[in-house]
Amino acid sequence: MKPSGPLFTLLAGLLLGIFMLSLNATTGTKVKSSYDGATATPTPTAPASTPATSTTPPAAPSPTPTPAPDSAYAGRTADDTAAVSVSVRDGKAIGYFCDGRSQESWLKGDVEDDGSMRLTGENGARLDGVLRAGKIDGTVEIRDRTWQFSAAKAVRPSGLYRSTAEVRGAKIDGGWIVLPDGRQVGILNRDGKPAAAPRIDPASGAVVVDGTRLTARPVVP
Template identity: 90%
Template sequence: MKPSGPLFTLLAGLLLGIFMLSLNATSGTKASSSYDGATATPTPTGPATAAPSTAPPASPSLTPTPAPDSDYAGRTADDTAAVSVSVRDGKAIGYFCDGSSQESWLKGDVKDDGSMRLTGRNGARLDGVLRAGKIDGTVEIRDRTWQFTAARAVRPSGLYRATAEVRGAKIDGGWIVLQNGRQVGILNRDGKPAAAPRIDPASGAVVVDGTRLTARPVVP
């Protein structure tokens, strides 16, 4: 039985050595695995870059365009009267005339979109829109309405007026000279209307009861 003692001791030492080697191998693998598996995330050192904006670009603001300064003249839709409008700096003066007894002077503002409402005596009203070089609208006088179109008028076409006192009578005349040279006007003597005599468009000269007067272009 004695010989088994040293053998047992040798076997025990051998087992202890194998156990220690196994333990060291296991510890080394874990340490190596832990180190290799760690991935460092680089820290950015430059300035932060903002994300690109996805908002749509702002639409450019539209600036209203004032109505152009000019004169306009034309006939009513039923061809019984004429209408002329003079526009300056957002202001307008209009004249409706049938060439015999019906007339009205009107005035008002022109908005940036070309719309206008001109008013005159006894509730007379002109509503129109200036667009593409012409005015389309209506004139209402004493519960009657006329539609009209007035195109751009270049001198001598346009609107004229003459006021004076002749032989004790107060004279007030209005004329519309159309683009084709035709004239439509009314001359009032002390408030009594009648067809107006022709004027010389080049000079505005007109003779009333033997007296020479000058009809001048009308502007607001």
């Protein structure tokens, strides 16, 4: 009996498939899908930027002003015709200008933290100075005349002294500047009349006026 057409075609296709499988096994060829094992390549990420660091150093703190030290200062005018003394305490100052004969002036005022001072007295008297490095340099203006002066730090018994009292019915007011070299410059007023002052004992401040013993004491503001 002769095989039919469709059966023959089926057998031919089967044989062809077996042949192709044998060929693939022999050559080792493997058909791979284009999606098999595909891995996405990550997109590179830009590194995060680092904040810029300032190289400017921090500002230094302002120095704290130092108050003027408490002390007395004594010296001479530049022309050596008079003496000047200033006593400083707690930012206050009392100054004294004296020529040892007839001209004198008491002055007072404040001392700034930078050492500058402006002291004023009667009849428009004025002392402008700066305390620096243990001495006061400045000017004194009295009755339209100006003197330059320099006053060094005074060590006892040098410094500024004053005595007020009533002796035999007269009002006594004396001022003394004891200089570092031991010299004394002072004026004694009797009822407002100036004259050269007698010497005081620097150790005790004792002084005799018209037969009466008085005590000149250090001047502090």
